[in-house]
């Protein structure tokens with residue numbers, strides 16, 4: 001994977017302006033829509049069971065996020081997911097808080113069973129709980145790292161037959177065979193709610209354009225991480241509020257030169 005690939009894919013995303021259908025949580029709805037617009041994608045939030053099948057089938061990607069789940073919304077997610085599957089639209093799933101409550105864990109497993117998920121994106125605790133492995137969790141944030149996230153990503157990708165993205169200080173992307181680690185990003189991302197949720201939708205925008213989902217997701221992670229680094233540099237003297245707004249600015253402004261200069265991605269050799 002070279003930096004030109006990432007820049008070229010970003011350019012294509014901006015040219016195509018893919019429609020991203022989000023069924024997401026009430027905390028991050030506005031931030032997610034603005035982040036997708038800044039990037040150059042076209043967001044729509046649509047939740048009603050009566051319309052989600054029609055919306056999902058015309059989208060470039062469908063993003064499902066269970067952050068503030070309820071039973072009505074879950075039924076809509078399943079309907080939308082099945083429609084996306086029928087029409088070849090990639091489905092990106094963010095199992096927010098899986099492991100924190102039985103309802104979230106069971107719902108995540110149900111979505112994985114009933115919908116063919118193209119990319120599963122969460123922190124280590126969420127991914128471990130969806131896959132049925134042991135890990136700490138505290139609310140919607142991952143607990144202290146207590147294991148090898150590269151191994152967790154590879155095992156989960158093989159077990160659930162999907163591309164897995166585990167985020168944290170370092171991000172791991174794997175389909176079980178090809179694995180990348182992205183070292184970009186900034187700790188301020190953890191001081192603004194919904195940066196993980198927006199990232200999941202950004203992965204959707206890249207997956208709408210690039211069929212190789214490991215490359216699509218890895219490119220999205222590098223782009224997002226570099227944008228966060230630029231935003232942190234500009235707002236270091238202020239704080240999370242300024243950083244949140246500057247992250248939106250940088251999603252629109254980050255240049256190919258900055259991506260080439262700052263991208264920090266490593267391919268993992270597997271045996």
Ligand SMILES: Nc1ncnc2c1ncn2[C@@H]1O[C@H](COP(=O)(O)OP(=O)(O)OP(=O)(O)O)[C@@H](O)[C@H]1O
Nearest residue numbers: 123167168169171185186187189193194195196197
């Ligand atoms: N310590 C860190 N240093 C640098 N980047 C980080 C750090 N922790 C998280 N990130 C980055 O923050 C973004 C969100 O990842 P995170 O794992 O915090 O998601 P999340 O827990 O789902 O977040 P949220 O629930 O707030 O949406 C990713 O781009 C990730 O690379």
Ligand SMILES: Cc1ncsc1CCO
Nearest residue numbers: 025027067068096140194
């Ligand atoms: C804080 C919070 N609670 C449910 S969803 C959400 C947004 C970050 O995942």
Ligand SMILES: [Mg+2]
Nearest residue numbers: 096123196197
């Ligand atoms: Mg999250």
